[in-house]
Structure formats: structure tokens, C-alpha cells
Amino acid sequence: MTTSQVPEASTCAPTPPVGQLPRPKEMTQMLDVSSLVDADGGLIERSIYNDERIYKQEMARIFARSWLFLAHRSQFKKPGDFFTTYMGEDPIIVTMDKKKNIRAYLNSCRHRGVRVCRADAGSTKMFTCTYHGWAYNLDGELQTIPNQQAYPDDWNPKDWGLVEVPNVQEYKGLIFGNWDADAMSLSDSLGDDMKYYLDAFIDRDPEGTEVLGGVMKWTLDGNWKLAAEQFATDWYHVNMSHASALMVLSPTGKGPKPEIASTPGRQFTSEHGHGAGFPTHPKSRFDAQTVHEYYDYDFLRERLGDDRVEGPMTTGHATIFPSFSYLPVNGSIRIWHPKGPNKMEVWAWVLVDKSMPEDVKNAQRLYNLRTFGPSGIFEADDGENWSEIQAISEGFITNNTSLNFQMGIGNEHEDGTYPGTTSELYSDAAGRGFYRQWTKLMNTPAWHETKTRPAADKEEN
Ligand code: FES
Numbered sequence: 092m093t094t095s096q097v098p099e100a101s102t103c104a105p106t107p108p109v110g111q112l113p114r115p116k117e118m119t120q121m122l123d124v125s126s127l128v129d130a131d132g133g134l135i136e137r138s139i140y141n142d143e144r145i146y147k148q149e150m151a152r153i154f155a156r157s158w159l160f161l162a163h164r165s166q167f168k169k170p171g172d173f174f175t176t177y178m179g180e181d182p183i184i185v186t187m188d189k190k191k192n193i194r195a196y197l198n199s200c201r202h203r204g205v206r207v208c209r210a211d212a213g214s215t216k217m218f219t220c221t222y223h224g225w226a227y228n229l230d231g232e233l234q235t236i237p238n239q240q241a242y243p244d245d246w247n248p249k250d251w252g253l254v255e256v257p258n259v260q261e262y263k264g265l266i267f268g269n270w271d272a273d274a275m276s277l278s279d280s281l282g283d284d285m286k287y288y289l290d291a292f293i294d295r296d297p298e299g300t301e302v303l304g305g306v307m308k309w310t311l312d313g314n315w316k317l318a319a320e321q322f323a324t325d326w327y328h329v330n331m332s333h334a335s336a337l338m339v340l341s342p343t344g345k346g347p348k349p350e351i352a353s354t355p356g357r358q359f360t361s362e363h364g365h366g367a368g369f370p371t372h373p374k375s376r377f378d379a380q381t382v383h384e385y386y387d388y389d390f391l392r393e394r395l396g397d398d399r400v401e402g403p404m405t406t407g408h409a410t411i412f413p414s415f416s417y418l419p420v421n422g423s424i425r426i427w428h429p430k431g432p433n434k435m436e437v438w439a440w441v442l443v444d445k446s447m448p449e450d451v452k453n454a455q456r457l458y459n460l461r462t463f464g465p466s467g468i469f470e471a472d473d474g475e476n477w478s479e480i481q482a483i484s485e486g487f488i489t490n491n492t493s494l495n496f497q498m499g500i501g502n503e504h505e506d507g508t509y510p511g512t513t514s515e516l517y518s519d520a521a522g523r524g525f526y527r528q529w530t531k532l533m534n535t536p537a538w539h540e541t542k543t544r545p546a547a548d549k550e551e552n
């Protein structure tokens with residue numbers, strides 16, 4: 092495969108209706124994306140980054156069926172605490188109900204569709220729509236509506252509660268939601284191998300983790316996959332893209348020594364599309380001095396094992412498919428919210444160990460801001476690259492010239508030390524794994540293509 096156009100629609104089955112009314116077949120046709128991604132051969136067609144039809148299909152077949160990060164447990168202390176976010180482009184309220192369960196609802200009034208909660212976060216007893224005043228309780232039930240006597244006698248407010256995300260699960264403080272009620276569990280979706288790498292970040296402290304302050308949000312002119320894929324697979328760009336930042340951080344001001352610049356390390360690729368990479372050279376770490384001095388490394392070696400302390404606990408990168416990424420070294424957790432094929436909104440939190448003293452937490456927060464905050468010395472470099480790729484993507488010839496993901500092809504294996512399939516640190520293995528999973532989901536009908544709307548199912552049962 093060298094070049095290709097976006098394939099014609101309707102090679103897969105059309106999508107049946109999710110709501111009460113059937114949608115015309117023409118609105119639900121799906122593309123077969125097989126010719127756009129050759130994961131084994133390491134070739135990608137650029138139209139997956141800017142084609143409107145591909146993007147709409149991603150909403151239906153990636154974001155409406157994958158585990159998506161919603162919020163961190165520490166954001167909810169008492170019933171009524173809420174946080175608003177997105178699953179794909181669907182607006183979502185995440186809240187704690189009276190029984191202290193975390194629930195998630197579509198943030199859209201069942202009357203005419205206005206968002207029933209416009210605040211970023213807060214605490215409430217009811218979500219009251221500002222258009223006509225329909226009010227929903229913490230269980231998502233429609234509790235009061237003005238002028239209800241004007242509706243037919245058999246009209247039941249119970250039929251018009253907020254649409255609930257049927258599947259909300261948590262892994263060590265990270266709360267994820269999935270629109271597929273029968274999806275593989277979050278735990279199984281991560282798999283023992285991804286959990287091994289993730290725990291090197293979120294399971295250092297027996298007390299667990301918490302997020303500091305609010306969420307940093309900024310928009311970039313780039314497709315969401317450019318960021319997700321980079322965090323899964325790309326240590327390769329570090330020396331070049333971040334050369335100036337590395338100079339600033341190096342003790343000599345001249346940049347890292349050659350043995351650090353070409354550090355050994357491993358890259359993990361999951362069968363579910365997740366990816367993580369980390370250097371293993373003992374000096375290849377860029378953590379904040381205060382945080383480094385705080386840690387009891389003997390304790391951590393006992394808790395996590397030497398291999399994790401010397402590898403994935405340090406200066407690594409990772410993506411949990413499709414759109415949640417993290418950086419262990421500075422406590423950054425982030426979502427790449429899709430905002431159309433050509434735009435993403437980055438939402439980033441600072442995650443710290445709960446037991447850290449306040450001054451250490453603050454040191455981590457400041458280090459996070461300086462390096463990977465919206466104007467951080469590393470973050471700005473990455474966003475510039477993604478926007479550059481997107482800026483030229485409308486060119487016809489450009490859009491028909493394949494991209495290369497061939498580094499390290501054939502090097503993936505079980506290395507006997509780090510679990511799962513791994514490759515060299517400098518490799519596109521996890522990128523190929525990311526797009527292998529993307530292609531599989533894009534070409535497989537989702538739950539809503541064979542069932543009716545989840546809330547309607549629930550209400551009837
Ligand atoms: S749109 Fe919400 S009450 Fe009318």
C-alpha cells in the first residue's frame with residue numbers, strides 16, 4: 092500500500108437507531124478503514140487525521156464503546172459533588188449520589204437538549220435546566236417540571252430521566268466510563284501488563300493518589316490521535332523536539348550526555364492498544380529535586396520491585412487507549428478530547444501521592460507546570476509538531492502520501508523482565524499496536540448497532 096483515497100461507505104452494516112426514532116440508512120453507513128492502516132507493515136494514511144466521515148465513525152465505534160477517563164476519585168468528597176467532562180464529544184456530568192456511588196450522565200436535557208449543568212465542577216442537589224426548568228436529581232431522575240399538568244395523563248417523568256452511562260468503573264482512583272453495558276471490565280481491558288506499568292505511577296503510596304487543584308485546559312489544532320499515539324510510542328522525538336528544554340535542564344547547559352541521549356529502555360505494546368515507554372539508564376531521569384529527595388527508594392523497591400523503580404517509575408510516557416495519557420515523572424494525567432477531526436482539547440491534572448507533605452506536592456505541581464503545563468517548556472514543543480502535521484493535511488498529494496511507523500518492526504517480544512510484549516525504547520511498536528486496535532474497532536459494529544438505546548432498556552426493566 093502506498094497511497095489511497097478514503098474508501099467508499101457502506102461496506103459494513105448500517106447503524107440501527109440509538110434513540111426512539113429510526114435514522115435514515117444514509118446517516119449511519121460505516122467505512123471499511125482496512126486500506127488506511129497497515130499496522131503490521133507500519134504504514135498510515137493521513138486521511139485518518141482529517142476526514143470528517145472517519146471522525147464521525149470514531150465517535151460511534153471508538154468513543155461510544157471504549158473505557159474513557161472521566162475523573163479522579165479525589166474530586167468527589169460528598170454526595171452532590173460533580174465534575175463535567177466529555178466522552179468523545181458527548182457532554183457528561185460525573186457526580187456522587189446519595190449512596191456515595193459515582194454516577195455519570197449525559198449532560199443534555201431530555202426536553203430540548205440544553206446542557207443541564209454548565210459549571211466545570213461544584214456541588215448541588217439538583218441539575219436544573221436553564222431553558223424551561225426541568226430538574227433532575229442526583230440519580231438522574233426527572234424530579235420536577237413546570238406545568239406538568241399540560242402533558243398527557245399517562246405521561247411519566249420516569250421515562251425522561253438523564254441518559255446514564257451504564258458502565259462506570261474505577262482503577263486505583265482513576266474513574267472510567269463506558270457506554271457499552273457489556274464491555275470487557277476496565278480491569279481486563281487494562282490487563283495485568285498495563286496495570287504493572289500504571290502501578291509504577293499510581294501505586295507508590297499505600298494511601299493512593301489525589302489530584303491537586305483544578306484542570307488545565309487548552310486547545311490545539313491537531314487530531315486527537317496525534318497526541319494519543321505520541322504518548323503511547325514516541326520517545327524518538329525527545330532529543331530533537333525537546334533539545335532546547337533538555338539544554339535548560341542539563342547541569343552543564345549543553346544538553347544531556349550521549350549515554351543519556353541514546354539511553355536504553357523498553358517500550359510496551361498492549362493487545363488492547365495501550366502503550367508505554369521508559370528509559371532505563373540510571374541517570375536518564377528528569378524529576379523535581381524535592382520529589383526525588385522525598386522518596387524512600389528502599390521502600391519503593393520493596394513495593395514495586397527493582398525493575399519498575401529503575402524503569403517505568405521514572406521518565407516514561409504512556410497512553411491508555413484511546414485518549415488517556417500520563418507522565419509518571421511530573422504527575423501529569425491528561426485526556427485528549429476530540430473536537431472535530433482537526434482540533435483537540437487537552438485536559439490535564441496534576442496527580443500526586445496522598446502522603447506527600449504539602450511542600451513536596453507543591454514542588455511537583457510547579458515542576459509539572461514548568462515542563463508540561465499549557466506553556467511548559469516540553470508541552471509547547473509537542474503541540475507545535477501536532478499542529479504542524481494538521482496544518483498541511485488538506486493538500487491532495489500530502490493527503491495521499493503514507494506515513495511511516497516502521498521503526499523496530501520485528502523487534503517485539505517478551506523480554507523476560509518487563510511484562511507483555513515489549514520492544515526497544517526507540518520504536519514505533521506501541522504506535523502500530525494503537526492503530527491495530529483503532530482499525531479493529533473501526534471495522535467492528537458496536538453495541539448500539541445491534542441494540543436499542545441503553546437508558547430506554549434500563550427504564551423498561
Ligand atoms: S430544554 Fe431543558 S427544560 Fe426545556
Ligand SMILES: [Fe+2]
Binds near residue numbers: 332
Ligand atoms: Fe514530547
